Amino acid sequence: MVIEKERERKRIYNESPRGKQIRLRCERNYNESPKGKENRRKQWQKRRARKLNVDFWEPWMDIVWEQMKIQTNGYCPLCHKFIGVDKLTMDHIIPLSKGGIHRIDNVQPMCGSCNSKKSNKLGL
Numbered sequence: 001m002v003i004e005k006e007r008e009r010k011r012i013y014n015e016s017p018r019g020k021q022i023r024l025r026c027e028r029n030y031n032e033s034p035k036g037k038e039n040r041r042k043q044w045q046k047r048r049a050r051k052l053n054v055d056f057w058e059p060w061m062d063i064v065w066e067q068m069k070i071q072t073n074g075y076c077p078l079c080h081k082f083i084g085v086d087k088l089t090m091d092h093i094i095p096l097s098k099g100g101i102h103r104i105d106n107v108q109p110m111c112g113s114c115n116s117k118k119s120n121k122l123g124l
């Protein structure tokens with residue numbers, strides 16, 4: 001019952017002009033942060049994978065993915081440049097367009113420029 005009330009209070013606050021403004025500002029900051037960018041990219045990949053019917057991603061794979069990134073120490077495995085764990089992007093080893101699936105065993109961390117270079121080479 002208390003939770004219900006709390007939720008209602010939050011809903012009212014979120015819908016008030018002040019709440020909306022603060023929420024918008026938070027969202028904007030979040031979207032521009034590396035974490036937000038990464039998340040947006042992830043969401044986009046998920047949508048694409050779902051569209052192609054190759055979405056086999058499960059929630060626990062997020063944790064494994066984070067570990068994979070940490071294991072690189074922030075270095076791109078391809079060009080060995082240091083870019084930081086937060087800036088590593090998700091690359092599909094077998095591209096979705098070539099029959100690859102969106103699952104932990106088909107992804108690897110990579111820097112943004114290697115990732116886009118690879119995409120160009122494969123003609124995606």
Ligand SMILES: [Zn+2]
Nearest residue numbers: 076079111114
């Ligand atoms: Zn690289």
